[in-house]
Amino acid sequence: MTGAPTGPPSVAVIGAGWAGATAARLLHDAGCGVHVYEAARVAGGHSRSEVLNGVVYEPEGPHIFHTSDQRVRDFAVRHGMGRPYAHCGLTHVFLDDDDEHGRTLSWPPQVDELRGLPLWPAIERELAALPEHPSTRDFASYCVGVMGPTLYRLFIEGYTVKQWGRRPEELSARFAPGRLGLRTDGVRRLFRDTWEFFPAEGAQGVIESVLRPVPGTFGEEVTADRFPDLEEVHDAVVITAPLDAFLRRPGELEWRGIRTVSRYVPVDGPEETATAGYIVNQPSLRVPYTRTVETKHATGQRIAGTVVAEEYPGADARHYPVLTPDERNERGNARLQREIREATRMRVFFCGRLANYDYINQDVAIAQGMACADEVLAALRTGPRV
Numbered sequence: 001m002t003g004a005p006t007g008p009p010s011v012a013v014i015g016a017g018w019a020g021a022t023a024a025r026l027l028h029d030a031g032c033g034v035h036v037y038e039a040a041r042v043a044g045g046h047s048r049s050e051v052l053n054g055v056v057y058e059p060e061g062p063h064i065f066h067t068s069d070q071r072v073r074d075f076a077v078r079h080g081m082g083r084p085y086a087h088c089g090l091t092h093v094f095l096d097d098d099d100e101h102g103r104t105l106s107w108p109p110q111v112d113e114l115r116g117l118p119l120w121p122a123i124e125r126e127l128a129a130l131p132e133h134p135s136t137r138d139f140a141s142y143c144v145g146v147m148g149p150t151l152y153r154l155f156i157e158g159y160t161v162k163q164w165g166r167r168p169e170e171l172s173a174r175f176a177p178g179r180l181g182l183r184t185d186g187v188r189r190l191f192r193d194t195w196e197f198f199p200a201e202g203a204q205g206v207i208e209s210v211l212r213p214v215p216g217t218f219g220e221e222v223t224a225d226r227f228p229d230l231e232e233v234h235d236a237v238v239i240t241a242p243l244d245a246f247l248r249r250p251g252e253l254e255w256r257g258i259r260t261v262s263r264y265v266p267v268d269g270p271e272e273t274a275t276a277g278y279i280v281n282q283p284s285l286r287v288p289y290t291r292t293v294e295t296k297h298a299t300g301q302r303i304a305g306t307v308v309a310e311e312y313p314g315a316d317a318r319h320y321p322v323l324t325p326d327e328r329n330e331r332g333n334a335r336l337q338r339e340i341r342e343a344t345r346m347r348v349f350f351c352g353r354l355a356n357y358d359y360i361n362q363d364v365a366i367a368q369g370m371a372c373a374d375e376v377l378a379a380l381r382t383g384p385r386v
């Protein structure tokens with residue numbers, strides 16, 4: 001390990017996404033010696049943004065920052081997350097097999113728009129018959145309980161089969177409530193949090209600003225077999241990496257990955273775009289990808305060009321934890337956490353979406369980074385583990 005600090009208390013932070021960057025910065029500001037180890041050549045993790053022919057785009061998928069947590073908001077804003085934004089979702093649906101072109105509707109579905117569809121009489125009957133409390137047995141039961149079978153088929157079923165590579169009945173209902181709903185109030189803004197931002201250059205510059213004073217080694221994956229090196233210089237380690245890969249035992253946890261195909265599209269004017277909105281879901285099985293993403297809608301960048309990405313699910317990558325009704329992967333992850341703690345003299349802390357195997361947004365990743373920094377400081381006050 002080159003460039004790592006030598007004087008205690010010293011903390012290694014593995015991973016420079018939101019969780020690792022936040023923990024690293026707060027520990028640095030509290031006076032710890034901190035060194036970040038990041039596998040990629042740049043910081044940012046899944047929230048990373050890049051530039052293609054001058055156009056800002058998101059190679060790992062679209063990232064809208066929204067939160068109701070004042071401390072998280074203040075931290076992000078202090079580092080440049082300052083541009084208010086209000087995201088409105090869109091979905092392109094085919095009403096039946098004879099619907100050649102389909103139509104673009106709001107996401108979540110808006111009752112006002114649905115009234116104009118030929119399917120409305122069936123939808124209306126089903127909405128009137130919804131149970132007071134949707135079943136939480138599995139994802140399919142929950143969705144049908146919230147919107148009825150017709151809307152479930154139009155908006156959810158095909159998308160879920162494509163996105164997760166399995167039937168909605170095989171998925172947990174746990175991640176559904178925050179992401180699903182039927183709108184009757186005409187409000188098209190997707191998120192209901194107090195604050196919502198989209199920086200003009202995406203999240204990249206903000207995360208780099210968080211990490212600015214913290215030394216780091218980039219472009220090098222760190223796995224558990226490096227513990228002896230790390231123990232030479234660090235008292236504690238914060239791990240934000242996926243734990244099956246960290247232990248070099250791929251396959252012990254299930255993940256779902258996406259392949260994002262981004263292409264530059266020339267357009268005539270600086271305000272022109274190529275698709276209907278920032279994100280357009282494609283729930284139909286007729287379309288091989290799950291959605292298009294055109295970040296220019298969110299950045300408001302004025303440039304005679306744009307980048308449109310198509311997201312193809314099923315790639316060999318760790319984008320999404322797979323939450324099944326029996327919670328087998330969460331149990332597996334807890335087992336790997338115990339094993340890793342036993343494998344080193346350092347105090348070990350797990351933080352973020354991958355190491356906690358947790359389907360979380362950026363604001364929660366930041367909150368976990370904050371909580372983790374507090375825990376590390378409390379633990380180091382009691383002395384390094386030997």
Ligand SMILES: Cc1cc2nc3c(=O)[nH]c(=O)nc-3n(C[C@H](O)[C@H](O)[C@H](O)COP(=O)(O)OP(=O)(O)OC[C@H]3O[C@@H](n4cnc5c(N)ncnc54)[C@H](O)[C@@H]3O)c2cc1C
Nearest residue numbers: 015017018019039045046061063064222241352353361362
């Ligand atoms: C497609 C997609 C869309 C999303 N959309 C949104 C959205 O709109 N709004 C929102 O708030 N959230 C969104 N999220 C969630 C958001 O990406 C995460 O909450 C956030 O990025 C989690 O940050 P993290 O630091 O925990 O993990 P990550 O961002 O994944 O960072 C982990 C870092 O660790 C590094 N790493 C991994 N293994 C190693 C290793 N062995 N050694 C060294 N480094 C390693 C990785 O390279 C990475 O940089 C989305 C996620 C995905 C996948």
